[in-house]
Amino acid sequence: MAVVSLRHNHVYQRLWISHTLSLIGTLASFVSLPLLILDSFHSPAAVGLVSFVGAATLLLVMPWTGLLVDRTGWRAVMVACDLLRATALALLAAAIAGDRVTFALVLAVTVVNSALSVPFLSATGAALRASVEAGQLPAALALNQGRTAVVGILGPVGGAALYDDSTALPFAVDALSFLLSALCVCTLRTRARTPAGKPGFGWRDLGAGWRFLRGHPFLRYMALNICVTDFSFNGLVLVLVVTSSAEGNAMGAGVIMAASGAGNALGSALAVPVMRWARSREPVVLSVWTTAATAAAVAAQAGMPWSALLLGIACLAASIVAVITNTTILRETPAHLLGRVQTIFQTAPRLVAAGGSSCAGVLLTFLPVQVVLPAFAVPLAALALHTTSTRALRAVHE
Template identity: 55%
Template sequence: MTMTAVGLHRNQTYVRLWVSYTLSSLGTFASLVSLPLLVMASSGSPVGVGLISFAGASFMLLVLPWAGLLVDRVGWQAVMVRADLVRGIAFGALTYTVVTHQVTIGAILCVTVVNSALGVPFISAAATALRAAVPSEQLSAALSVNQGRAALVTILGPLAGASLYGVAPALPFAVDAVSFIVSAALVATLPAPTAAPAHGPTTRWTDITAGWRFLRGHPVLRYMTLNVIVTDFGINGVVVVLIIGTSASGDALGTGVITACTGAGNLLGSAVTLWAIRHIRPRTLILVATWTGALAVSAIAVTDQVLWGALLAGCFCVATPVLGVLTNKTLLEEVPQDIVGRVQSVFQTLPRLVAATGPVVAGLLLGVLPVPAVVLLFAVPLLALALFTTLARALRPALR
């Protein structure tokens, strides 16, 4: 384990990619908080907040079919550099409008669209770059480190955005602009050769949908994609149910406890993932992870204690990094090089879009049902997934 860690540390291409993705992700997650705050300050309209959220999700869907195609045509380095450079310029322009008191909903909407639209190919390109930067024997270690980074960024990014906005409204957007530009510079100056493919895919429908067809025809990756979608949808929805429930009862401390437990669960899961993958069979890990999620959510439904609910949600989050690393490792090892960008764009984006509906569904259900009933409804697909994973004979030889 030590030798692998040293190897990754000395791999300058991986280190630069890691720092680049971290900076880019911090900017993205910081904007998730700072942009809605800016909308409310400039217009006072909750409708405006909903509009920018809808626009961001809509453009992610529109870009999805083309993002991977772009990566496979021009190469991951060019995509990462240009995506972050344009996003840096966009946030720089927004900073100027805030400083000069000329900010409008239209300007915020444009930046949101640019950030969301370019985030899809950037994520696909970054995942593709990992395959080029890291030897196959170090993939598990690299993916485990990346999983821990993701857990930290999802916690620190929104906190940074809110804190910087409290100091000065323009500050989070200025920091976002700098983070994107520095990220672009790091990737642009990589020493490794990253030439575009000699014969890239065309814009024909068969080329555009190659990633979807590959995932559909690969039993393990098809199952793992389903697993990630159901799991992310479940945890996102349940956490929102718990937060809304505690907020409605006036328990501000409970909301903090829930957030802390889920974040700690993700970090703990990331820390043990590499050991688990090296010592436990993949099918056993997947079974443990899926049943942990299903039973944890079922148990949350029968407890009225905030602390127990938060701890159970944290247990659910411990299992999710293992699934993420196993899935990404399989994807990077088995997808042909000429379509890896298109497969990555589908896999990296589709689960996020579905997971984003979890909080929406939770809010709608809480309008007509009590908290325990809503949690039980979220447990149903998780239990179905666990039973399917246990009983599906076709997956046993592939997952071993």
């Protein structure tokens, strides 16, 4: 039987559009929410509280959401998450338009949005594996990652522009994007199979994803790799942004975002050729040493233009490794565990990355930049040394 190309795979295309719509809306409101809080309540502490509540929600729901996907199936989870988030954002937009926004409502919407983003992302992995052939997974994942990189640049810019036009508009657009995303999944001409042998809600069921990772050397190593890299990388970025702002360089954050996004997009385009020409171990080792060298150069005060360029190169290498990792997850994780394993890889890095930024902010309060930058470069150097010698990468299925 001939394999349908991704270009003619209507299920994959509809899922791609659904995730894109959801991502555009999320990023549009992501940049607008802090502005709304500052304009409405005039309290930077309120922005920090909302961020903390969002991160705490992710941590609380993470053990359960993957289990929900494995019990229910990806289609029902994606539709339910989008409809509930659309409702929450529509209520917020209506409250803003009627000048009735309260801090309690903002917190409630944050909790709903954060809690439902986790099962939605876990379900997209299961949906992707169900919609494309195993040999097409690298190409499909590379396309998805390239999309995320581009939207990651344009979404916040569009959100800020919408907010300037109307305070309620970015949140209304977010609600509409979730609604259209749900419509795309609802109208798919395919059926998502109901999982056989549904897991229960016991502690053993909750820990099944972690046990699988413990027995899979490559994915176990990649979990460590991603956590260390995201923590250190986000800490470095925050230090650079704060430093450039203190020096009067208002474009610093924009330059870093643009360089990182360009690196991610280019890495996504190169991922499939690299996977054809090289074994998995070589790109991983090259990526960690590139990131470690970047961190060392940034710690040596390379300056904003060079630092942004180096960060972009590090993002390029990391993007290729991300496609390799996600391909391994989707190919080698048993179907009944995919939701739980996906949740670990998609949610834990978000929490760790937030921890890196928070740690950098605290350290900058008490220590000079010359001390804080090396503090984030050291873990990356240690990871590079560990990667070179670990046996986990030798166990990769080629």
